[in-house]
Amino acid sequence: MLKWYEETGDNEDIVISSRVRLARNLSKYPFPVRLSKEQARELIEELKAKLAGLDEEEGRSYHYLSMDSISDTDKVALTERHLVSEALITKQGPAAAMVSEDESVSILLNEEDHLRIQAFAGGMNLDKAWKLADKLDNAINKCFPYAYHEKLGYLTSFPTNVGTGLRVSFMLHLPAIAGTKRLAGIASDIGRFGVSIRGSGAGNLYQIYNQKTLGQTEQEIMQNLTTIAYQIIKQERKLRKKITQENLVGIEDTVFRSYGILKYCKTLEIEEGMNLLSDIQFGLSGGFLKFEGQGKKSVYPLMMGIQPAHLQRLAGKPLDKVKRDRCRADYIREHLPELII
Amino acid sequence: MLCEKCHEREATIFYTEIINGVKNEHSLCSECAKDMEFVDELPFAELLAGILGAYAVESEKKEDTMEQVVCPTCKLSYRDFISQGVLGCEDCYNVFEPLIEGNIKKIQGNNIHTGKKPLYNNMTMAKPQAEYSIIEEIQILKEKLNEALREEDYEEAASLRDEIRALRERDGIDA
């Protein structure tokens, strides 16, 4: 089975991924903040036992990861892949995750809510991610009655998630919008439609997501986010075209120089690495630059691969910053595909 | 410290706002605080020091009585909720509903769920959720209808009215 980021999806020149997250709580336990250690352990054991049956669903197999029993490096690496949240790995007390082999699904146990069901799809494909999460939600609900209120809907620890418990997001690559300083304007424009944007580190990657979870159906929430995403995509494309028309030689030069640095540098800081990879992605989408080989052409797997915890896992030991920057350069040299010139 | 709004007068009101676990600290002068109808309205804002005027004192008194409310199931107090923005169990939503309804509406812009419902509910494990009684169903639709009217969404209101009528007819209740 391909990983979600190896699959092709709509508008993948700009949309890296689509994500759906459902917050759910079981009816019989207090919410995580009021659970004793024993109750939390009992909750996780019960979830683990009953969810073991999910393995057979659609041939997707899951890894069960208890936060007590994996290393700090592994925990951080999971956040670098967006499979688990910062809140899960820093949680005081028992917490766990079930992650599917293809990384398209992760279920967080006893994070801020008893269950956070997450599903990913490559490119612009909320529908696919929703179907995965929805199906899983029903399968889990079959084993456990949920905390649900006739008027307020699914009940969550934070009232900001109540109702549908649904948070949907797109990860977007926006080099032209970011490069022309238009982000603040976009943030305030989309805010009026209940959508927020936040940067996810360097590399011109941004996430847009719905702020509100109550009062709209799941379909309405997804439709609204998709409409907003189309507006942003349109703007990004228009700006890319303009920048390219104004200075084709300069843009090509930048993209190829970035490739050259990545291919031949001996030490590389994370931020520079992400920004150079962003240039390469821009070049691939614009067709200035072509990778050899088959399959999806995206630098996103490299962007994950050069994150600090990923490099340390690869090295099998902790690395100080100097060694990490060195390993990062080595990693890129080895994995960056050759060009067709 | 100067007031964060006017940057002129000394700040006398400090409070911490927690939304979804994100902490924001604010400092305002009395004038600006009054203007912003903050003092008793802001969701999940904890007033650390309100020194001024009858307005602030009154709202403090109100807060005091509200803080006494405790959820019998999980023992979370309204005070805990205000300071952390997090609820302790499903019953908290019923216990604190009159207190938090306004906040929920403010955050969410709405207070009626219209999305997915669980296929399976409490008591009846592995059995599809028992339908609401018709009376309950009508009650819910009525609330939605009022909501639609308030929002001046007449199209929605008309379709809700039809739904209510159909239910009543089905059940032989006089319209």
Ligand SMILES: [Zn+2]
């Ligand atoms: Zn002021």
Ligand SMILES: [Zn+2]
């Ligand atoms: Zn409670």
